[in-house]
Amino acid sequence: MTDQATTTRQDWISDQEVRWCPGCGDYSILAAVQLLLPELDVKPENMVFISGIGCAARFPYYMETYGMHSIHGRAPAVASGIAMANPDLDVWVVGGDGDMLSIGGNHLIHALRRNINMVILLFNNQIYGLTKGQYSPTSEVGKVTKSTPFGSVDHPFNPISLALGADATFVARTHDMDRKHMMEIFRRAHSHTGAAFVEIYQNCNVFNDGAFSEITSKQNRSSMLIPLEHGKPVRFGDKLEKGVVIGDEGARIVDVADVGEDALHVHDEGNTNPGIAFMLSRLADSPHEPTPIGVFRHVHRPEYAEAARHQLVEAQERQGPGDLQALLHSRPTWEVT
Amino acid sequence: MPDTVLRPPREIERVIIRFAGDSGDGMQLTGDRFTSASALFGNDVVTLPEYPAEIRAPAGSLAGVSAFQVQISEQPISTPGDAPNVLVAMNPAALRVNIEALERGGVIIVNVDSFEDRNLEKAGYDDNPLEDNSLDGYVVYEVPMSSLTRKACGQLGVKPRDAERSKNFFALGLISWMYTRPIDPTLDFINDRFEGNERVIEANTAAFRAGYNFGVTTELFEYKYTVKPAELPAGTYTNITGNTALAWGIVAAGVQAGLPVLLGSYPITPASDILHELSRHKNFGIRTMQAEDEIAGIGAALGASFAGQLGFTTTSGPGLALKSEAMGLAVSVELPLVIIDIQRGGPSTGLPTKTEAADLLMAMYGRHGESPVPVVAAHSPSHCFWATIEAARIALKYRTPVLLLSDGYLANGTEPWRLPTATELPDISVAFTTSPNHTDDDGNDTFWPYKRDHNLARPWAIPGTPGLMHRVGGLEKEDGTGNVSYDSQNHEHMVRTRAAKIAGIAADIAEIEVEGDVDADLLVLGWGSTLGAIATAVDRALDDGRRVARAHVDHINPFPRNLGDLLSRYEKILVPEMNLGQLSKLVRAEFLVDAQSLTKVSGQPFTALEIEEAIEEVLGD
Ligand code: SF4
Numbered sequence: 001m002t003d004q005a006t007t008t009r010q011d012w013i014s015d016q017e018v019r020w021c022p023g024c025g026d027y028s029i030l031a032a033v034q035l036l037l038p039e040l041d042v043k044p045e046n047m048v049f050i051s052g053i054g055c056a057a058r059f060p061y062y063m064e065t066y067g068m069h070s071i072h073g074r075a076p077a078v079a080s081g082i083a084m085a086n087p088d089l090d091v092w093v094v095g096g097d098g099d100m101l102s103i104g105g106n107h108l109i110h111a112l113r114r115n116i117n118m119v120i121l122l123f124n125n126q127i128y129g130l131t132k133g134q135y136s137p138t139s140e141v142g143k144v145t146k147s148t149p150f151g152s153v154d155h156p157f158n159p160i161s162l163a164l165g166a167d168a169t170f171v172a173r174t175h176d177m178d179r180k181h182m183m184e185i186f187r188r189a190h191s192h193t194g195a196a197f198v199e200i201y202q203n204c205n206v207f208n209d210g211a212f213s214e215i216t217s218k219q220n221r222s223s224m225l226i227p228l229e230h231g232k233p234v235r236f237g238d239k240l241e242k243g244v245v246i247g248d249e250g251a252r253i254v255d256v257a258d259v260g261e262d263a264l265h266v267h268d269e270g271n272t273n274p275g276i277a278f279m280l281s282r283l284a285d286s287p288h289e290p291t292p293i294g295v296f297r298h299v300h301r302p303e304y305a306e307a308a309r310h311q312l313v314e315a316q317e318r319q320g321p322g323d324l325q326a327l328l329h330s331r332p333t334w335e336v337t
Numbered sequence: 338m339p340d341t342v343l344r345p346p347r348e349i350e351r352v353i354i355r356f357a358g359d360s361g362d363g364m365q366l367t368g369d370r371f372t373s374a375s376a377l378f379g380n381d382v383v384t385l386p387e388y389p390a391e392i393r394a395p396a397g398s399l400a401g402v403s404a405f406q407v408q409i410s411e412q413p414i415s416t417p418g419d420a421p422n423v424l425v426a427m428n429p430a431a432l433r434v435n436i437e438a439l440e441r442g443g444v445i446i447v448n449v450d451s452f453e454d455r456n457l458e459k460a461g462y463d464d465n466p467l468e469d470n471s472l473d474g475y476v477v478y479e480v481p482m483s484s485l486t487r488k489a490c491g492q493l494g495v496k497p498r499d500a501e502r503s504k505n506f507f508a509l510g511l512i513s514w515m516y517t518r519p520i521d522p523t524l525d526f527i528n529d530r531f532e533g534n535e536r537v538i539e540a541n542t543a544a545f546r547a548g549y550n551f552g553v554t555t556e557l558f559e560y561k562y563t564v565k566p567a568e569l570p571a572g573t574y575t576n577i578t579g580n581t582a583l584a585w586g587i588v589a590a591g592v593q594a595g596l597p598v599l600l601g602s603y604p605i606t607p608a609s610d611i612l613h614e615l616s617r618h619k620n621f622g623i624r625t626m627q628a629e630d631e632i633a634g635i636g637a638a639l640g641a642s643f644a645g646q647l648g649f650t651t652t653s654g655p656g657l658a659l660k661s662e663a664m665g666l667a668v669s670v671e672l673p674l675v676i677i678d679i680q681r682g683g684p685s686t687g688l689p690t691k692t693e694a695a696d697l698l699m700a701m702y703g704r705h706g707e708s709p710v711p712v713v714a715a716h717s718p719s720h721c722f723w724a725t726i727e728a729a730r731i732a733l734k735y736r737t738p739v740l741l742l743s744d745g746y747l748a749n750g751t752e753p754w755r756l757p758t759a760t761e762l763p764d765i766s767v768a769f770t771t772s773p774n775h776t777d778d779d780g781n782d783t784f785w786p787y788k789r790d791h792n793l794a795r796p797w798a799i800p801g802t803p804g805l806m807h808r809v810g811g812l813e814k815e816d817g818t819g820n821v822s823y824d825s826q827n828h829e830h831m832v833r834t835r836a837a838k839i840a841g842i843a844a845d846i847a848e849i850e851v852e853g854d855v856d857a858d859l860l861v862l863g864w865g866s867t868l869g870a871i872a873t874a875v876d877r878a879l880d881d882g883r884r885v886a887r888a889h890v891d892h893i894n895p896f897p898r899n900l901g902d903l904l905s906r907y908e909k910i911l912v913p914e915m916n917l918g919q920l921s922k923l924v925r926a927e928f929l930v931d932a933q934s935l936t937k938v939s940g941q942p943f944t945a946l947e948i949e950e951a952i953e954e955v956l957g958d
Contacts, residue, residue, distance in 0.1 A: 014808070016820065045803045050640070053811075060808050061821065066800035068643055069810025070636070071666050077601075077633035081640025081648065082800070084624055085599055089644065089800050107636070110629035308624055315619035322621030324592045327585060328756045332522070333575045334377045336566075336755075 007038045014064040020055060025176035025202035029123065030062055032182040039183075040190060047090045050079040052104055054096040055130050055204070056123035073104020076111035076120065083117050084305045090190070091118040096202075097138040098128050101157050105137075112168040114304040115194040119186070122159055122199045127208035140286050145207075160281040160296055163197040164274045170196035171277065171297040175225075176203055177216040181293070188295060194303045201287065212287045226253075226283065228294035233264035234280075236290065244283065244292075251279040253290055269298040346517045346563040351410035353418035354512065357435045358427030358448075359396055360389050360403040363505035367425075368405025369751075370509055370526060374518045376576040376753050379566025380409040383869065384751045385417035385942065388690045397451075397459040402434040409516075411565040415717070415869030417750065419944035425508055427451060427482070429460035436472075444476045446511070448504065450483035478557055482507045482548075489547035490540045499536075503544035510548025517563040520549060572755035579718035579747035580607070582754065583677065584614035586725025588621050590675075591647055593726060594733055595766045597622040599641035600649045601634035606689040607745045608651045608679040631659035635676065639663060642672040643809070645769060645799030647729060651677040654696050655686065658703070665704045667738035668835065670809040671787075671795045674737075675728045676710075680744040682940050691940025692745035694865045695916035700740045701894055701923070707832045709839040711735070712894040714742040716868040719754035721747060724891065730765040731842060736794045742893075744915070746942045747866045770796035770805065775817075786819035792845075793838035795819075843895040849888050849903060857884035859955055860907035862932065864890045864920050867913050867943055874948035885952055893923070901928045911935055911955050913948050 012034040020026045037047070047065035051057035053072035060067030066089075070078045075093045083091045093100075093111075100108045100122050111118065127145070128134040134147040138159065142151040163171045170192040174185040182200065189196035201212040215224035226236045226244065234244040235256065243256045243264040256264065271277065277296040284291040316322075354371070358364040365386055376382050385406040394401030408418035420440035426432035428451040439445065452467055466472055467479060486507045490500030506527070513520060523545060531537040552558060577585075591598035600623065602612045616625040624641070628634040631652055638648030652660065657678045667674045680696045682688025700712045711731050715724035721743055728741040773782035774796055786807040787795050798805040807819060815822035816830055851860070853875050863871045868889050875887045888903060890896060904910060904924060910932040912921040918934035925932050935951045937943055 043803070044806050045801055048644075048800045049808075060810070063808075065806050066643075067808040067810075068640075068670065069808065069812060070639075071662050071811055074632060074636045074663065077628065077636030078640040078643070080626070080633070081599060081601060081637030081642075082644045083640075084626060084637065085597070085641040085644035085646045086801060106629055107633055110633065308626075312619045312622055312624070316622075319620040322588070322592065322618065322623075324589055324621075324762075325759055327588060327618065327621075329573065329575070331575045331577070332373060332377060333573050333756070334379065335573055336379065336569045337571050 007044065009034050009038055011044060012037050012064050014062055016061045018062050019058065021206050023205040024055070025125065025204070026056060026059070026123065028176045028179060029121070029182065029200055029202065030059065032179050033063075033186060035179070036183045036186050040187070042090055046088060047092070048079075048082055049092045049094060050075045050082065051094045052099040053130070054099045054128075056094055056096040056202070057099060059094040073099055073102070074107060075099070076104065076107040076118075079118050080111055080114070080116050084308060087117070087305055087309060093118055093120045095122060096129070097122065097124045097126060097136045097159070101137045101159060101162070109162070109166040112163055112166040112195050112197060115169050115301050116304040117194060117306070119189045119196045120198065122197065123202040124159060124199050125202045125204035125208055126211050127204050129204045129207050133207035158281055159199045161278060164278045164281060164297060167274065168197045168297065169194045169299050169301050170295070172197070172295040173199045173201070173293045175201035175212060175216045175293065177218075185295065188298070192298065194301060215287045215291050224290050226290050226292040228267050228280065228292050228296060230267055230269045230295065233261065233266050234292075235264060242290070244280070246276055246279060251283050253283065269295050271297075272299055346561045349562050349564055350412060351408060351414065351418075352423065352516065352562065352564060353406065353408045353421045354423040354425065355404055355406040355421040355435055355438065356425045356508070357402060357404040357431035358505070359430065360394060360401045361396060362403070362427045363502075364403045364405050364427070367505045367509045368407055370523050371512060371518070372407045372751060373526070373576055374513065374522045375407070375409040375564075376574070377522050378519055380411065380564055381414050381567040381569060382407060382409050382576065382751070382753060383414055383417045385746070386749045390688065390690045395459070397428055397430055397456045399430050399434055399460060402431050404431070404435060409564050411567050413567060413569060415872050416945055419946045425512060427504070427508065429456045429462055429466070432466065433460045433462065439475070442474060442476070444478070445472065446478045446480060446508075448482035448508070449479035450481050480511065480551065480557070485547055485551060486544045489543045493539050493543060495536065495540045500540060500544075503540045506541045506544040507548035507551075510545040511552050514549045514552030515558060515561050517561055520545075569753065570755060574753045574755055576751050577719055577754045578610075578749055578751050579715065579721040579743055580610040580679070580749065581614055582719050583715070583721035583725050583743060584611045586722040587611070587615060587649055588618055588623065589722065589762060590726050590729035590765065591621060591623060593762050593765045594647055594729060596645070596647040597624065598649060599624045599626065599638055599646045600651065601626045601628050601637035601641070602651045603628050603631045603634045603656060605631075605653045605656050607681055607748045608653050608656075608677070610748070611651045611677070611679075631656040632663060635660040635663040635674070639667050639670075639672060639674055642674050643670070643800070645797070647673065647733070649675045649677065651679070653679050653681050653689075654683045654699070657696060657699060661704045664710065664738050665706060665708045666811045668704070668708045668710060669811045669814070671736045672797070673729075673732035675725070675732050675739050675741055677725070677741045677743065679748045680742060682938070688940045690745065692866070692942055693915050693938055693940065694742070694744050695919065695938065696742065697864075697893065697916065697919040698922070700742055707836060709836050709894065711737060711739045711839055711842055712742065712892070713739060714865045714891055714893055715747055716865055716889055716891060718747050718750050718752045722754075726763065726765065730763065733765055733767045734794065734845075735792055735838060735842060736797060737839065742865060744866050767797065769802070770798040771802055773804065785817050787814050788817050789834075793834060793841060840895050843898040846892045846895070846897060848899045849890060849897040851886050851888050851903065853879055853886040854884045855886055857886045858907065859885045859909040859911060859952065860904070861885060861887040861911045861913065861948070861952065862890070862904070862920070862924065863887070863913055864893060865915075867915065870943040870945045870948050871913060873945035874952060877945065877949050878952045883952065883956055885956070890920070893920070896927065904928050904930045909933070909955055911951060913937075913943055913951065915942065
């Protein structure tokens with residue numbers, strides 16, 4: 001778009017009252033998106049937000065764009081139809097961990113493997129908020145909730161590992177306490193051609209308050225978040241005294257002083273083999289230990305909707321434009337007079 | 338080929354032939370070729386293929402028997418016939434499974450080579466039925482099809498094992514001789530179908546000619562027969578299955594609506610052929626998406642509709658159950674969508690390859706909440722084409738999901754179809770909304786996504802349209818603005834409005850017509866694929882001097898506006914259905930009439946005889 005597609009934050013805010021609980025992390029994610037869009041070369045009419053069910057899924061109502069609040073877990077399926085129908089649209093999918101990893105897990109992995117053009121924002125708060133506090137597929141083992149008074153015995157998903165396992169072409173993690181980081185990750189996800197998966201650690205201050213504060217609070221970040229930056233050694237800590245090395249047994253946190261700078265793993269988002277990204281995703285089992293954030297993987301693979309559209313063009317070149325009468329007469333016919 | 342039988346062929350009005358063999362014997366192909374040759378010759382033809390559910394049941398077993406029944410006639414017909422006159426049995430299992438259906442005194446042509454101990458045992462015969470007089474009363478012809486085929490092909494240097502595979506063409510050749518069918522269409526077909534594989538072309542051609550010549554030269558058969566061309570309305574005809582007609586209906590709906598089509602579908606018997614056929618026609622701009630599951634199929638189709646395309650999803654009963662939540666969403670967001678259910682035997686996995694029409698009540702009511710959707714039913718293979726266009730018309734005009742019902746019998750059965758010309762197809766295009774449709778209190782132009790037209794349909798404004806951004810969803814909407822609303826009055830209003838919108842379609846569909854003796858006491862009311870059997874039965878009853886009328890509903894929700902009146906005119910109403918009485922429940926509930934059910938759930942369509950007998954019983958003496 002070359003015309004003055006300039007928008008302001010206000011242009012992206014719908015007239016609907018935002019109804020999340022006061023203090024919910026969803027507010028800052030909404031703000032990050034609404035602040036980012038004016039910086040991108042996009043128009044509201046070409047923007048479509050699709051969601052399933054859950055707190056996060058109210059997101060489309062607050063965006064002054066096209067949108068559909070669909071049914072539980074099915075947002076990636078509905079979004080796939082939209083992306084196929086009109087490649088000019090900018091399709092975003094928004095959902096929580098219950099929506100996209102539990103009831104809708106199937107659609108998520110297939111959207112990722114197909115590499116269909118959409119940004120998928122997974123609001124991971126490790127709890128069911130809308131239904132008032134049951135454990136979710138990302139809750140840690142032992143989690144005490146209304147439905148698990150004696151603690152959950154379910155092993156949780158690691159969403160980044162799952163996305164990498166589904167061969168997603170863009171996989172990133174950010175968190176609701178860092179607007180700048182969110183905006184940067186969303187910007188990159190938006191510019192990716194294909195399915196861009198972004199896990200956002202999101203605080204549910206009502207049912208799971210502080211789930212991520214050990215790693216996301218301002219004072220802990222430098223020691224608990226491991227920023228992944230393409231082409232740079234993976235280091236963290238107040239004085240960058242910690243680092244990550246990749247060995248036979250996987251990724252491992254080390255003191256830089258012990259191994260020397262040259263031994264540190266240099267992050268390569270574009271590695272076509274997802275193995276190392278997967279190892280990095282396994283560094284932390286839960287948000288109580290140092291956790292990588294940033295872009296784990298960013299590779300290129302043909303995009304599904306475009307490949308499908310290409311087949312239509314090829315078919316027209318080969319068979320000519322569709323001719324209904326010719327189709328009806330395409331099998332043996334006979335005349336009755 | 339010269340014919341040494343000097344007697345002229347006997348003219349018969351019609352014949353019903355059933356080809357039966359092992360599922361590896363190519364009986365579907367044989368039946369299909371015989372049908373095509375007969376259709377090209379000008380007969381009216383109706384077919385009934387029957388496949389085993391297992392892809393490869395053990396060779397020679399009863400479970401592995403595959404059959405294809407065809408009726409060819411010089412009169413217009415509408416069923417594949419009741420009892421076959423001729424049974425071609427390629428092995429003992431095929432004989433055993435099909436002998437019961439054969440008319441008393443009918444003709445049996447067996448491949449005698451296959452009647453050896455192992456095959457007899459697999460078919461559960463203690464004694465060879467060809468030798469124990471159990472077939473007395475039938476006219477049995479024993480033809481060594483395997484060995485004659487091997488001999489014919491052996492001259493070409495084809496290995497005996499490979500030659501054996503051509504024996505279905507031997508059978509086809511023999512039957513083609515017996516019924517004086519033209520041979521060129523079949524020879525052309527062999528050349529086309531097996532193009533690039535000269536060996537197979539030669540072997541099949543040799544087997545076909547050998548079968549034909551066997552009829553010519555042996556004294557085994559006393560007569561050959563001929564069935565004159567039928568007097569059908571003038572036009573260009575093709576022989577078509579319900580699923581092909583339905584797929585072409587989807588193509589036509591896209592063309593006539595001026596919209597690209599997106600089909601979201603998950604493979605399921607007996608609906609998959611629609612996906613296969615459509616995916617060949619991408620030059621019409623048709624996108625076919627083989628989804629990860631049934632729910633994604635409908636989800637993608639609904640997404641495409643939101644984006645301004647014509648969304649379709651195809652399935653069978655188990656898949657329809659999975660789609661019900663998404664259908665409810667489509668009812669709420671009020672977008673065009675066509676859901677196609679090719680019904681099969683249920684519940685659960687049921688009888689995947691057998692026909693049944695027991696999804697009617699699920700189509701009507703199988704969603705939570707008050708969730709009305711129009712229901713359209715196809716009544717013959719070629720009608721699948723028209724019913725699809727009609728379903729799409731309603732979906733587009735009223736912005737609603739529409740359920741289209743077909744079944745396994747229509748899906749795989751064939752009939753000659755007089756092809757429509759371009760002008761016979763309706764224009765079903767609708768306009769997108771491109772500008773604001775409302776003025777707010779401050780006098781500003783604005784867009785209200787739920788402001789309805791006189792049909793109660795809401796505007797269809799698609800992403801990409803400047804200024805009309807809006808959100809839809811499954812939460813209850815305020816009428817007009819489309820904003821989320823939990824207001825109780827509004828919900829009551831919206832539930833009733835959605836119901837009124839669908840009910841109002843009755844004014845926009847054809848009235849139901851009565852055939853037969855309009856002033857009779859008895860009306861036979863049908864829906865779906867029972868039409869052929871009902872029409873034949875009613876015609877026969879009328880010929881016998883009985884007073885009976887019939888009517889067939891293609892629109893089940895809403896019913897044709899004159900249906901209530903019509904039913905009230907008849908003292909007795911008989912409703913034949915391939916379920917346990919679902920339409921009869923609906924008409925009883927809706928119109929308080931004493932409809933009697935005639936039900937069948939054997940996985941087989943009704944025979945005309947069964948309906949005729951029920952008519953006799955209802956009418957008494
Ligand atoms: S329940 Fe939790 S996730 Fe939901 S809106 Fe409230 S704080 Fe946010």
